[in-house]
Amino acid sequence: MSNNHAISKLDDLITTLIDSVKGYSHSADKTKSDYYGKLFQDLAAERQQAVALLQERSRALGGKPNDFGSVAGTVHRRMEDIFVALGGGDKAVIQAIDRGEDYLREEFERVIKDDAIDAETQTAVQQAYGSVAHGRSVVETLKQQLAAA
DSSP states (O other): SSSSHHHHHHHHHHHHHHHHHHHHHHHHHHOOOHHHHHHHHHHHHHHHHHHHHHHHHHHHHHHHOOOOHHHHHHHHHHHHHHIIIIIIIIHHHHHHHHHHHHHHHHHHHHHHHHHSSOOHHHHHHHHHHHOOOOOOHHHHHHHHHHHOO
């Protein structure tokens, strides 16, 4: 059985996760809050571990995983810049992260539901998804805090 399907799906997730790493680092630089800055850098580091996990699995299947993000991720970060520049502040940063987290979660859920992917690869995807679930939880908490403020 060919590993091409699993490698392709892993590569898609890797690219999206790299976008997430870059997004969190970018957001850490854009926020005015030291707390958010540290939190976003920590989340970027956590996502980088998920990238490494999936890259390792791709290599084990014979893949050559990329180490760069997507054009869409770059556009997303530029849109965040615009919203912050227009006075959106930390709220705009968190909204941009929220949109990215939604997209990332959807990408992972599609792969998790894919029955054509072998069990070992699914295990790696599930492990990486832990970072996505954690990030989603953090963002939900931040949104609630902003709404209450």
